[in-house]
Amino acid sequence: MARPIESRRRTTVPGSRPQPPSKTRKTIGFVAGTAVIVACLLLVDARWENLSELPGNLGNYVSLMADGVLSNPLEDPETGYWQRAFELMLESLYMAWVGTMIGAVVSFPLGFLAAENISPRPVVLIVRQILNAIRAIPELIFAIAVMLPIFGFGPAAGALALGVGSVGTLGKLTAEVIEGIDRGPVEAARATGARQLQILRWGVVPQALPEVVAFWLYRFEINIRASAILGVLAAGGIGSLLSQLFAGTRQWDRIGITLVVIIVVTIVVDLISAAVRHRIISGGKQQLVEVAETSSIPAAS
Amino acid sequence: MIRFSNVSVTYPGGVHALRDIDLEIQDGSFVVVVGLSGAGKSTLVRAINGLVPLTSGSLEVNGRHVEQAGRRELRALRSEIGMIFQSFNLVKRTSVVNNVLMGRLHQTPTWRTLLGWYRPADRELAMQALERVEIVEKAYVRAANLSGGQQQRVSIARALAQEPKVMLADEPVASLDPPTANVVMRDLQRINRELGITTIVNLHFLDLARRYGDRIIGMREGEMVFDGTGEQADEKVFEDIYGRSLTADDVLDLPAQVGLADVVEQRTDGESARQDPS
Amino acid sequence: MSVQVASTAVGQVDRSAWPRKPRPRWSLWFGLVVVVAITVWSMISIEFTLAPLFTDLTRGAEILERFFDPNWEFAWRIRDAWMETLYIAVIAAVVGNGVALFLSMLASKITNPNTVVYQGFKTILSVVRSLPDIAYGLIFAAAVGNGALAGILALIMFNIGINAKLTSETIDAVDVGPLEAADAAGGSRIQRAWSAVVPQILPNYTSYSLYVFELNIRASVVIGIVGGGGIGQVIRVQLNQFQYENLGAVIFALFVVVFLLDRVSVWIRRRLV
Ligand SMILES: Nc1ncnc2c1ncn2[C@@H]1O[C@H](COP(=O)(O)OP(=O)(O)O)[C@@H](O)[C@H]1O
Numbered sequence: 001m002a003r004p005i006e007s008r009r010r011t012t013v014p015g016s017r018p019q020p021p022s023k024t025r026k027t028i029g030f031v032a033g034t035a036v037i038v039a040c041l042l043l044v045d046a047r048w049e050n051l052s053e054l055p056g057n058l059g060n061y062v063s064l065m066a067d068g069v070l071s072n073p074l075e076d077p078e079t080g081y082w083q084r085a086f087e088l089m090l091e092s093l094y095m096a097w098v099g100t101m102i103g104a105v106v107s108f109p110l111g112f113l114a115a116e117n118i119s120p121r122p123v124v125l126i127v128r129q130i131l132n133a134i135r136a137i138p139e140l141i142f143a144i145a146v147m148l149p150i151f152g153f154g155p156a157a158g159a160l161a162l163g164v165g166s167v168g169t170l171g172k173l174t175a176e177v178i179e180g181i182d183r184g185p186v187e188a189a190r191a192t193g194a195r196q197l198q199i200l201r202w203g204v205v206p207q208a209l210p211e212v213v214a215f216w217l218y219r220f221e222i223n224i225r226a227s228a229i230l231g232v233l234a235a236g237g238i239g240s241l242l243s244q245l246f247a248g249t250r251q252w253d254r255i256g257i258t259l260v261v262i263i264v265v266t267i268v269v270d271l272i273s274a275a276v277r278h279r280i281i282s283g284g285k286q287q288l289v290e291v292a293e294t295s296s297i298p299a300a301s
Numbered sequence: 302m303i304r305f306s307n308v309s310v311t312y313p314g315g316v317h318a319l320r321d322i323d324l325e326i327q328d329g330s331f332v333v334v335v336g337l338s339g340a341g342k343s344t345l346v347r348a349i350n351g352l353v354p355l356t357s358g359s360l361e362v363n364g365r366h367v368e369q370a371g372r373r374e375l376r377a378l379r380s381e382i383g384m385i386f387q388s389f390n391l392v393k394r395t396s397v398v399n400n401v402l403m404g405r406l407h408q409t410p411t412w413r414t415l416l417g418w419y420r421p422a423d424r425e426l427a428m429q430a431l432e433r434v435e436i437v438e439k440a441y442v443r444a445a446n447l448s449g450g451q452q453q454r455v456s457i458a459r460a461l462a463q464e465p466k467v468m469l470a471d472e473p474v475a476s477l478d479p480p481t482a483n484v485v486m487r488d489l490q491r492i493n494r495e496l497g498i499t500t501i502v503n504l505h506f507l508d509l510a511r512r513y514g515d516r517i518i519g520m521r522e523g524e525m526v527f528d529g530t531g532e533q534a535d536e537k538v539f540e541d542i543y544g545r546s547l548t549a550d551d552v553l554d555l556p557a558q559v560g561l562a563d564v565v566e567q568r569t570d571g572e573s574a575r576q577d578p579s
Numbered sequence: 580m581s582v583q584v585a586s587t588a589v590g591q592v593d594r595s596a597w598p599r600k601p602r603p604r605w606s607l608w609f610g611l612v613v614v615v616a617i618t619v620w621s622m623i624s625i626e627f628t629l630a631p632l633f634t635d636l637t638r639g640a641e642i643l644e645r646f647f648d649p650n651w652e653f654a655w656r657i658r659d660a661w662m663e664t665l666y667i668a669v670i671a672a673v674v675g676n677g678v679a680l681f682l683s684m685l686a687s688k689i690t691n692p693n694t695v696v697y698q699g700f701k702t703i704l705s706v707v708r709s710l711p712d713i714a715y716g717l718i719f720a721a722a723v724g725n726g727a728l729a730g731i732l733a734l735i736m737f738n739i740g741i742n743a744k745l746t747s748e749t750i751d752a753v754d755v756g757p758l759e760a761a762d763a764a765g766g767s768r769i770q771r772a773w774s775a776v777v778p779q780i781l782p783n784y785t786s787y788s789l790y791v792f793e794l795n796i797r798a799s800v801v802i803g804i805v806g807g808g809g810i811g812q813v814i815r816v817q818l819n820q821f822q823y824e825n826l827g828a829v830i831f832a833l834f835v836v837v838f839l840l841d842r843v844s845v846w847i848r849r850r851l852v
């Protein structure tokens with residue numbers, strides 16, 4: 001069996017030096033890539049000369065921000081700055097969380113519909129394209145186009161925009177997880193004469209859920225950042241504060257405090273979320289499988 | 302010449318891997334180091350090119366003191382010492398010849414490495430090294446697509462491309478099947494004879510050790526417990542080194558006479574069809 | 580894979596021949612309760628309600644109607660802004676991904692043996708990653724003025740944050756055997772990184788870089804809104820002037836552009852990796 005494959009692949013006689021592979025394609029790719037980059041650099045209307053001001057300005061801002069961050073937080077007006085930044089960061093977290101939950105609830109069934117091993121082909125194709133379409137649109141656009149006209153300005157509209165935005169990625173990832181599951185339990189469930197919905201519940205969900213839940217958490221981390229973007233449209237949260245601060249007279253001390261709050265809260269939430277994700281992925285599978293098994297006993301008897 | 306004087310190595314965990322080793326290895330000799338797993342064979346060999354720092358004592362290689370060498374000097378020293386690993390340590394995703402060219406790193410300026418523009422002379426050396434281990438036809442194949450035995454020969458070529466004075470091999474055949482193991486050992490022996498490269502090989506199969514070693518060194522718990530020729534190393538000696546009676550696992554268990562034809566057959570067909578498990 | 584690991588850990592009960600009753604999975608139920616509580620609390624805090632969908636649909640309807648009557652001519656008229664967005668995304672991706680490769684080497688213990696230094700770079704990278712792109716947009720617009728340059732700089736930071744973290748984690752997981760071989764051959768640290776590490780991480784790194792480029796088109800729109808030039812700037816102006824017909828055209832066009840680029844990127848990734 002191995003012989004013919006081997007002799008077809010081998011282009012040279014044993015012991016003799018082979019021809020080096022042609023470099024033409026590599027060279028063409030390299031030249032084309034370089035040309036695109038150079039063209040972009042030449043055509044873009046950027047005021048490169050302003051780069052010289054960058055280090056000085058940034059240094060200046062950093063020292064002004066450090067002033068704000070390092071001054072006594074228990075004195076006015078810093079106390080108020082810290083408080084307000086925390087409140088609005090919390091609001092951003094709420095928006096992100098609600099958005100993630102909306103995304104999770106909506107994307108879960110869509111993930112099943114987009115999984116090739118579960119759904120009929122036409123359904124898969126249609127749902128996939130819908131998910132791709134949603135992924136192509138920034139949350140901000142959802143907010144501008146749909147949420148603000150109906151819901152008005154505010155965090156609820158922001159949460160909804162984040163939710164719709166999350167459906168695309170989460171649905172796609174859910175479908176991929178479902179397509180990667182072990183077929184054994186599904187066939188076992190089918191062999192007992194279970195109906196399609198029962199097969200999904202006992203054969204598919206327990207296998208897929210841990211990874212899917214981990215993706216939800218990951219999306220939450222992304223949504224925290226995205227919620228800041230929505231703030232620019234006065235959808236509330238830390239982004240609103242940031243854009244107000246920059247739109248006005250740029251109180252750099254206050255901006256510094258706000259940035260520190262964003263950095264610290266985001267990193268802490270990321271760490272917690274990452275820890276939970278690892279736990280879910282390593283231990284959770286077994287747990288969820290067990291829950292499914294133990295609670296299936298009364299159902300079966 | 303390689304000279305260990307009172308060399309001891311203690312690992313951070315407190316394991317005494319080498320205790321008071323005194324050892325001289327003449328230029329051009331073929332030395333096999335045997336001992337149970339954990340006896341300190343790897344540590345002994347890695348001390349020679351400074352991959353493991355000494356805790357005390359001194360170690361002289363080709364007139365240079367390893368324990369005193371700074372980073373730059375150590376790199377110069379290492380470039381004169383080829384090394385072959387049990388797990389081949391090839392970059393699997395790149396071509397065979399690129400792997401062999403890693404043997405020229407020390408002679409190549411950094412900017413050339415970054416651009417991948419090795420000198421033609423270095424490329425020629427790499428091809429010659431591949432010819433010496435009879436695998437030059439695979440020069441532009443990805444290393445991942447070779448069998449274990451072929452990968453080990455590529456790693457020998459990589460060491461040869463260094464034009465080394467000393468060749469170190471840490472259990473080079475432990476991951477290979479018996480016929481391939483013999484091919485690789487024979488390659489090492491041939492290189493030692495033809496090029497006069499001092500060769501130090503760690504093994505734990507006593508039959509291979511006896512077949513290929515001009516000189517055998519026995520290690521047990523960090524100490525040298527035997528130093529003699531292949532003929533002197535009989536079963537009694539090995540039982541002494543291993544501290545127990547011998548078992549079937551201690552020999553490669555190859556029928557005494559293997560025709561060269563069989564080995565060549567193995568080399569060109571059977572092996573190349575196998576895929577690397579990783 | 581983890582199923583096997585977990586089941587051997589659970590399976591080591593040998594007290595008696597009878598299986599024990601499964602432990603109550605309180606942690607799971609507890610987790611569920613916590614999740615529900617957080618969700619309810621968050622919804623109350625931001626006064627989340629779907630009611631406007633039923634009561635205020637008409638208020639939105641008028642605007643939506645204008646949206647869905649897009650002024651196509653406008654989308655074409657601003658072609659320069661489209662191209663600018665593309666230039667910004669390409670330049671930022673090239674610079675950002677290049678810098679990210681370098682930083683990720685410094686932020687991995689495999690390529691940077693100095694514990695203090697690599698931990699320091701890891702920390703810097705997580706700080707860089709924690710700031711949203713909009714914050715970078717605002718800061719750089721302040722520092723170098725509104726326009727493409729601010730957009731490029733902000734996107735570079737955004738790209739570094741994403742790619743460097745992913746790449747340094749990939750480096751942490753490479754096979755260290757070839758590195759040892761490079762050391763044994765007398766290579767320097769840079770040579771070792773380039774000849775033994777880069778080939779191993781290249782597929783992942785390429786895939787992250789393309790992913791970052793995909794994100795850039797979307798992100799540059801957002802950054803443009805706060806002063807980063809390109810199509811985002813156009814969107815802001817049209818939004819301020821309540822030109823919903825123009826906005827509709829821009830948004831539909833953007834949708835098509837991103838969708839197509841996404842497909843192209845998926846295609847490239849499949850061919851390269
Ligand atoms: N990097 C290390 N850190 C701590 N202990 C080590 C290390 N490498 C090897 N050892 C210990 O040193 C002893 C000798 O190891 P080694 O030289 O690898 O033996 P061998 O190659 O003969 O199997 C063993 O007990 C081993 O556990």
Ligand SMILES: [Mg+2]
Pocket residue numbers: 339342343344471472
């Ligand atoms: Mg060893």
